[in-house]
Amino acid sequence: MEFQHSDRGLHWQERVTRFLEDKVLPRAADYHAEVHADPSRQPPTMEAMKAEAREAGLWNMFLPGDHGAGLTNLEYAPLAEAMGKAGLWTPEVFNCNAPDTGNMEVLHMYGNAEQQARWLTPLMAGEIRSAFLMTEPEVASSDATNIQTRIERDGDHYVINGRKWWSTNMAHPNVAVTIVMGKTDPDAATHQQQSQIIVPVDTPGFRVERMLKVFGYDELPIGHAEVVLDNVRVPVENLIAGEGRGFEIAQGRLGPGRIHHCMRVIGCAERALELMCQRLLSRTAFRKQIAEHSVWEQRVAEARTNIEMCRLMVLKAAWMIDQAGAKNAKSEIAQIKVAAPRMALRVIDDAIQAFGGAGVSPDTPLAELYATVRTLRIADGPDEVHNRTIARLEYAKHGGRPVR
Amino acid sequence: MEFQHSDRGLHWQERVTRFLEDKVLPRAADYHAEVHADPSRQPPTMEAMKAEAREAGLWNMFLPGDHGAGLTNLEYAPLAEAMGKAGLWTPEVFNCNAPDTGNMEVLHMYGNAEQQARWLTPLMAGEIRSAFLMTEPEVASSDATNIQTRIERDGDHYVINGRKWWSTNMAHPNVAVTIVMGKTDPDAATHQQQSQIIVPVDTPGFRVERMLKVFGYDELPIGHAEVVLDNVRVPVENLIAGEGRGFEIAQGRLGPGRIHHCMRVIGCAERALELMCQRLLSRTAFRKQIAEHSVWEQRVAEARTNIEMCRLMVLKAAWMIDQAGAKNAKSEIAQIKVAAPRMALRVIDDAIQAFGGAGVSPDTPLAELYATVRTLRIADGPDEVHNRTIARLEYAKHGGRPVR
Amino acid sequence: MEFQHSDRGLHWQERVTRFLEDKVLPRAADYHAEVHADPSRQPPTMEAMKAEAREAGLWNMFLPGDHGAGLTNLEYAPLAEAMGKAGLWTPEVFNCNAPDTGNMEVLHMYGNAEQQARWLTPLMAGEIRSAFLMTEPEVASSDATNIQTRIERDGDHYVINGRKWWSTNMAHPNVAVTIVMGKTDPDAATHQQQSQIIVPVDTPGFRVERMLKVFGYDELPIGHAEVVLDNVRVPVENLIAGEGRGFEIAQGRLGPGRIHHCMRVIGCAERALELMCQRLLSRTAFRKQIAEHSVWEQRVAEARTNIEMCRLMVLKAAWMIDQAGAKNAKSEIAQIKVAAPRMALRVIDDAIQAFGGAGVSPDTPLAELYATVRTLRIADGPDEVHNRTIARLEYAKHGGRPVR
């Protein structure tokens, strides 16, 4: 057991951190101004940063093995934290933003050569963006078997009908393609009913019905859409891996993606803690620095402790995926999926309280961070479902019925 | 001891509830559409509802004694709850919305005849709106002695310089006047340094620098402003009550206002619980109604229990103000100020979780409710300061040094 | 609505409080010494106090209506709080201790004249003590339908076989009789299977197998027993109310009993808060009174707030029982059953922390209070089951299936 990162890992951390400090954060204001001025146009500042990042070799670092930068999940995790701390808009600079990352993984692992050439290549080049259409507004998507979207074979095509929402990236100026989950065979065994299929956004019948705000934030330029699929026809070649493999693909995509999410969330928590300390040290109430009021000592200490514990857990889960695959890290992945956002929400909420009115205003990033992290207790399965998984794995150690 | 409301109280509750159901909620969509279409114009639907409410005698019910509807705080409290449940925009219908209510109380209790004629009369008629400028961005306003705004005598005028924020109502199309808190004598004894003064919004040097969002919400048509007072000159007649009485006036305004806030918050919690139950009963996961998953039973039960306990406490505090004045209910008022928003936030957060993606979206009122209620742990003094008050009163029972 | 107790209620509170201060607390040390010296003998000090209390008319105050002191549940509740604050051993002084109170209620409401003459009269005179045998070690007693003890008719007798535990009072020197719950007809409809029957402790086959400690406390002179009923024969006349009415009787007993328990628990919390404040004011760390460290301000304030809210809720539930009967106060009774012990445990735990080592030692009553109150989250149904009841009543408001 060894708690120091490898030299290689540290080197990558230093490179990414330095790039963020030198090339990204100084251009944050420009970038946001461009987004604000015209959200329908890809900000030139982003493209410039992307080009520099790619040039510097800081590109596609999320993808394990030879196709990305050759990093393990354990090595990549601190880079995701650094991006999360710098701002949740920064992963795009490195072509490391969700859900493109998950879609690239899916195409990388399950796509055929043609699918890869057509979609994976431009995604990995950062030329286009993509969305993943899974959650549906009309059913409890926490139970994946509830999904209602139909993917029906009709000769050389599949015809897709359904309604999806929280389709992230759909406002992105460069969004070109989506992966859609739906049922090809509602009568098959529970986990063979669903498939995943590639649907370009310009396919007739594919319609963005509205963009969804999160706690009042539009989260541009990314955005979350409600999408209607109305007799959308795509060639059978667009099916990924084969009919009935949708659930399997969905499971596969979630392991590393959750490491990324959780590490970014830990980065958010670090940022909130940093802001909180700075604020507490800068103000005085009742003849004493607020930092010295012991109620704040307790909160700062608990924030530090909980961040540390959570980070170790995420790193361990990353290490387990590297060593033994996501299937064998099922409990650990579920644990961090629940623990990291809860921990971060508490830190951010305390930071908001430390800032008073500034905490809920746009003068700090805290309120928006809170909103974004709050969605992570719901997205990719709510806490309750992940805790169910953890508990069942625990029961199984004592003779409880086995978990699928 | 008696836990049933008086017949008179019940009668008022019924009238307000019926009015809300019959006259207000059916016009909610119209009202919001008008606000959305042009926030700078007072929505005609609101004016129509106001006229009907006034006609029906449901007007200025917040003001105890003869000048309002003659209700006690205890009688008014459930009306505030009903409005809070119906929507935080509805109190304006009854001319019962903060901060106008507080300003009317101040003018009613401390204003002279001239001030009342000039400002209180149109406020009570609902013809103009007002703001209260206390909190400042540059200091920890939790400690009121930190306030920096200066009110300096210069002949027949006072000259005001300072920067205020979270000045609620400043976006309202009808806002006409503000009450400003600042120091007339920084060298006086701690609680004699400050004064309150009437400043019309069109006074030269009075400048709205920007409107503040809460989380991502602009909270129109009300709005919260950052205001700069740059050599603002007003006649000495605008001073309320006398130099050095600002702190005393501020204290006085807070008792009933907190009852109103807390009861509205309890209404918000009731609404969230109602929505949560409806949602849990409407969806199925893992072959069972979500309502039947026992983790939700626990949350619903705790929501119900905490709402009930909190409501009783607010009603008791209202009763104490009625019986013995706000000064003698200092601990109780502080208790509800802390307890009610915390309770409601937890209920709303659970409701968000029950709704999943819909909970953070604009499809339910939950995310915006969360944002608004979150500010109440900060506004009018943060939790920590109220808890300090409660603790000191508790210590005093055991020989701790007396609380001012 | 009125939050002041009636003059009559206040008068009783004053009498009980004065009696506790003047007659009971000064003899606490003597009483405990006697118990310690010989737990098998009724302490003479207790008998002396009982005689004086009875003489003073402070006797059987728990029993509503003419047979007791004629108090309502609402009037009695603060007396239970006062006893709980004085010490959980003090209710016996007033013949107001559980489970004798519940047993007296049952015999009062459901017993026939003969049963009342034989058992109720000496119980109400404080001459004998009793136990209630319901919970069983071998099943989840949270679900009352699990109960396995059999009560089988055999001619003029019932034969009882089973194993019970947590039979409180079984160590009491004066314990003479028990009421046993068991199944007379396991094939009847769920809530008609059980009956309650009177079993004197000297009946052959009735055997105390062991006394149970709570945490490390034996809770003498009361004690909690594990009891084996091995072919215990009692005459059919001992059956209470009729076969199949056990569940109904059990429900009936629980309403007022929970008010008593919860008010005593609130008394415990008040005592813990009082001790905590005194301690915090008496010691210094890091050059400041510990009371002034703001983390303690928060805890003291939350203790005060939570006690106040909880007390109001218990009083309201008492009032509802008085007004409309326990059946119509089902949710409120369940709410306080969960809320009061949780609240008190938190206050006591904070008080323990304030005392440091003394808090877990016998030098304060806190650790033993914690242990005793902890059992109340389990006894008479665990939190989870009461929350289930509350939730189902809540769901029923929105069309959820009705609660029995």
Place this chain on the structure above:
Amino acid sequence: MEFQHSDRGLHWQERVTRFLEDKVLPRAADYHAEVHADPSRQPPTMEAMKAEAREAGLWNMFLPGDHGAGLTNLEYAPLAEAMGKAGLWTPEVFNCNAPDTGNMEVLHMYGNAEQQARWLTPLMAGEIRSAFLMTEPEVASSDATNIQTRIERDGDHYVINGRKWWSTNMAHPNVAVTIVMGKTDPDAATHQQQSQIIVPVDTPGFRVERMLKVFGYDELPIGHAEVVLDNVRVPVENLIAGEGRGFEIAQGRLGPGRIHHCMRVIGCAERALELMCQRLLSRTAFRKQIAEHSVWEQRVAEARTNIEMCRLMVLKAAWMIDQAGAKNAKSEIAQIKVAAPRMALRVIDDAIQAFGGAGVSPDTPLAELYATVRTLRIADGPDEVHNRTIARLEYAKHGGRPVR
């Protein structure tokens, strides 16, 4: 970074676990019976187990470097967890029990050759036991500067006067010696006032005034004493390291000792979780295994998650001590000191709830575990003081004043 233990570490874990399973747990009942029969006599079963453990080389494993078994703190930590899971009485089998371990460390690091020969040798041989006398009943010992015990030079002797409590091990049949902390120079700089000195328990004037129970438990054969030191005279040679170095020695002893405590606590939590799962799987309520009620899924999952996170943190702190010394792990050590007992208390409390009445009774180890672990939020400094340390280290990163 690597989350697998080294082969060497795993080998030791296997040895200790096997020894516990094969040689210790089967004799637990015998051991406890012997303690119960005569707590003043060292149980022969313990001596037999000790002899076998020493024979097997499983002896003094806590002591890093050559004098013990040559293990690092990181390697030893899982062994402490295994012992904690097996039962808090088992570390004595391996001569690894507190406070002897801490005393041995002190003598090892700060004792001179004579002191080591006289006391360290028999302690390491397990022939005698020792106590550490620091906490005092009359002051807030959380602030070490409050300590009042005086150690005054008088010719060739020091004369010690004071009152100590929570002196663990003082009931042990083999207790022979204590290390006492007290002030040699109350006028010196804050952290130079105190010294540590060796005081055999048979020194005239050294008097055990009483043994202290923890939540009703006497914790025999170890026991916690209140000790009076009344003009206790010991030769000047008994002083450890030199006058004024008491604080320094105390700091030094705490690092590894906290790792041990926390890992044992994690073992306790594992045991509670195991018992909880077994119980939930074994009982049925409302027609369903209790394990399947989703409220229990959430609790089991949170227990698993929190145990995992906490264990990683303790292991990291152990690793940091190994790599850089306890001084450089100050924040991490404080973090686990607070986090581990809190986490374990919650798991144990949930397990108690799962067991119902059995949980608070002696039929499970849970209630006693709760009591013991509860003391760890107080012993060696309360949570509040450790959180203060963590916060100040955090503030220091942002310009807060440096922590000593």
